[in-house]
């Protein structure tokens with residue numbers, strides 16, 4: 001057991017820090033640190049910078065463009081990204097579909113899709129959930145029927161994040177309706193521009209458009225766009241969800257939020273003093289930081305297990321539950337720190353007939369919208385109730 | 399002791415319930431909140447015609463002499479529909495300040511106009527540095543000839559953008575945070591030097607930041623005597639807290655009904671999700687929070703009607719602390735139990751969550767009132 005970094009690791013840390021300082025542009029940093037949804041142009045610009053350095057996909061195997069870093073280096077990198085307010089790459093390509101492609105895809109698929117993800121040429125979205133199939137994902141009904149060299153896809157997906165920016169969607173579809181639900185599912189890669197696909201935006205509680213409904217009406221998809229075997233899609237889907245749950249903990253970002261909260265507490269005035277002198281408030285912040293530290297060391301302990309060749313079972317569910325709860329408590333506290341200015345959640349937005357520029361402090365812009373959006377953190381990626389079910393079944397045998 | 403409503407009170411409740419049912423379906427509310435005004439002047443007229451705007455005012459002032467219990471009844475029913483009209487701002491804040499401390503001329507000029515639905519008001523008390531401390535007033539009013547000159551900035555003035563008159567708290571003497579030296583002024587919304595920045599709030603309502611730059615008001619704009627407004631403000635705000643507690647109770651009841659129904663109808667894994675025990679227990683907790691809140695809201699209304707003493711203030715803070723906590727829990731869990739459906743602005747549950755979230759902050763958040771409770 002040893003917590004310290006080696007000299008090489010310390011040097012690596014400085015290298016990452018210096019790179020981020022020199023290359024992260026102010027607008028990207030500002031949006032991300034406020035918790036405001038990305039702009040596609042800025043996100044793409046930033047991903048290109050990372051990729052030019054070879055750091056877009058540290059977790060991939062080296063042969064496909066990964067960095068070959070140790071778990072410690074990956075940890076250092078994630079921490080430094082968080083510390084610098086650098087947004088991670090969009091997850092749908094880099095950390096969701098890519099591992100499925102390089103693990104289960106054929107050579108042609110790897111050669112085609114992986115470089116395009118690295119170069120941010122493709123924007124992916126995730127077509128799992130359907131109106132009748134959320135937590136019970138395996139009950140999904142979107143159907144793919146063979147017709148020559150193609151599948152004909154009919155059905156509907158919902159809650160598809162950022163589909164409006166995407167040119168590709170990875171989809172779970174039913175290819176066999178006569179077997180156990182999990183056994184008739186296939187994993188398809190579908191071009192969003194194929195005739196028969198339509199999008200309908202869903203406006204969220206934060207008044208932003210991140211969610212969509214995606215409709216499939218006789219959409220022709222080449223059979224060659226299927227990952228792995230027909231009717232084995234559930235295996236690939238679950239593999240992906242496991243990865244999703246780890247990255248969803250967002251520990252580095254939460255650390256950054258803690259720091260931001262300390263800054264706000266040092267600026268907000270209360271009773272002639274500052275919010276940072278308010279014991280009740282600071283206690284809450286300190287409690288969150290302690291919980292976050294516990295989560296961080298839990299994650300490190302799990303990474304160490306992986307390094308030593310152990311396989312995880314339901315541990316990612318723990319990270320997801322604790323990580324999402326901490327995210328929510330942090331934005332809630334951030335809103336609380338603003339006093340009544342939390343209510344004016346579009347503080348800097350000037351909109352004809354709705355919003356004049358008010359006199360709120362600059363940092364009042366963003367927290368309420370983020371607080372609203374992050375209520376979803378305990379819903380998406382498998383709800384926290386479902387994660388608890390998984391732990392109780394797989395770890396505790398209940 | 400009796401927690402039951404009188405026959406008259408039942409009629410009052412029924413009439414507002416009917417209004418809400420007819421006019422505040424989820425879609426109506428969403429549409430209305432997105433208009434430039436953010437509420438309906440027609441609804442306001444209806445409220446005047448049905449006598450609701452006069453309920454809280456004394457008969458001498460032209461009102462119906464209702465008490466805090468009547469206000470509670472009305473607010474609870476309005477909370478069920480998340481009614482958007484500036485009832486609290488106009489009647490329970492602006493109007494109540496005038497009724498409480500104004501002179502005969504002011505009362506005569508203002509209260510009947512409010513009751514008839516011709517005049518809207520709001521109250522600018524908070525400032526960027528004040529947080530929830532009502533005495534932390536840095537806006538100044540200095541004497542000049544026959545009147546006063548006002549300077550300062552008021553923050554998050556609910557319905558400040560649509561008010562005809564805004565009551566402003568300002569310091570005529572003393573240092574910032576002194577209880578002594580605070581005065582109240584009635585300022586016309588079109589007064590020269592008034593910069594009103596109106597914006598949408600997260601709960602679908604409207605608020606404004608109001609900057610006063612050498613705004614001149616006549617001596618007749620002063621409510622009550624100079625420098626002694628602090629107790630008046632505290633009392634009126636406490637009444638308004640009672641009211642929004644009732645609003646939260648109505649909103650929680652509605653959110654729980656909607657969620658309960660959803661648990662019965664939404665199916666996953668081949669069964670209604672309400673069959674999962676973890677969700678049953680969650681829903682039970684939400685129900686219990688709502689019941690505890692209803693008890694506190696009823697209690698505080700009845701106490702306010704018995705007079706206004708230290709004990710009343712303590713009760714107000716207790717109610718606000720309890721309801722703040724419950725509102726947060728019920729709001730957040732209603733969204734959680736709806737899954738993705740809870741996250742869309744096109745569906746009603748999220749709007750209950752958002753209003754419950756702001757009620758927790760309004761007039762002092764849960765921590766603030768726990769502290770006030772322990773210091774009183």
Ligand SMILES: Cc1cc2nc3c(=O)[nH]c(=O)nc-3n(C[C@H](O)[C@H](O)[C@H](O)COP(=O)(O)OP(=O)(O)OC[C@H]3O[C@@H](n4cnc5c(N)ncnc54)[C@H](O)[C@@H]3O)c2cc1C
Pocket residue numbers: 125126127128129131133134135136158159160161162211376379380381382383384385386389664666667671674676677734735736737738739741
């Ligand atoms: C902001 C956001 C972004 C999303 N992005 C995507 C995306 O990009 N792609 C995609 O495919 N999907 C996406 N989703 C969908 C998400 O994965 C689902 O919302 C989630 O799986 C829950 O499904 P549901 O919404 O149908 O809720 P339901 O499954 O209907 O659940 C409703 C409630 O019941 C509970 N529940 C259900 N079953 C059980 C059980 N057995 N035991 C105990 N409790 C249970 C749930 O926890 C929840 O509280 C997103 C969702 C949100 C909110």
